[in-house]
Amino acid sequence: MIDSLYIAWRYVSFNWARTLTLVACVTLIAVLPLALELLLDESERQLLARAETTPLVVGAKGSSLDLVMNSLYFGDSVPEPISMAAVDGIANPGLALPIPLHVRFRARGHPIVGTTLEYLDFRGLRVVAGRRGAAADGCLGRAGR
Numbered sequence: 001m002i003d004s005l006y007i008a009w010r011y012v013s014f015n016w017a018r019t020l021t022l023v024a025c026v027t028l029i030a031v032l033p034l035a036l037e038l039l040l041d042e043s044e045r046q047l048l049a050r051a052e053t054t055p056l057v058v059g060a061k062g063s064s065l066d067l068v069m070n071s072l073y074f075g076d077s078v079p080e081p082i083s084m085a086a087v088d089g090i091a092n093p094g095l096a097l098p099i100p101l102h103v104r105f106r107a108r109g110h111p112i113v114g115t116t117l118e119y120l121d122f123r124g125l126r127v128v129a130g131r132r133g134a135a136a137d138g139c140l141g142r143a144g145r
Contacts, residue, residue: 047073056096058086074103074111097122 012019050072059067060080069075087098099122102114113119120126 058082058090058098070103071101074113078104 051068054072057068057071059071060082062079063077066075066077067079070077070079081102084100087100090096090098097118099116099119101119103111105112117132120132
């Protein structure tokens with residue numbers, strides 16, 4: 001038994017680069033699936049957190065996925081606009097508090113979002129600099145910062 005351990009030790013010490021590479025590959029194979037699962041779980045949690053706080057999204061006929069991605073995460077595809085009469089149709093009978101969003105344009109890759117002041121309260125945002133109601137003067141940030 002001792003002779004086998006001695007031979008193994010001599011092999012490892014002589015071929016240290018090969019052994020180190022082999023140990024790194026086996027470690028990577030063992031750790032990568034766990035790290036990937038943790039990363040995907042956290043991504044799913046963050047994406048669902050925003051979606052769960054938004055009870056209803058109303059839009060024109062078209063792809064419901066495009067509508068949701070544009071409404072929640074301001075995605076690249078732009079759904080067809082609806083009229084403010086549709087917003088009034090939701091608000092007048094008291095079905096819900098409608099918060100219209102106009103996300104058509106981008107500046108330096110960031111979306112320009114046109115909305116009402118209720119959106120700030122709904123998402124827990126506050127004006128960091130400037131005046132509330134003067135979107136061109138202010139920057140938005142998370143409440144509590």
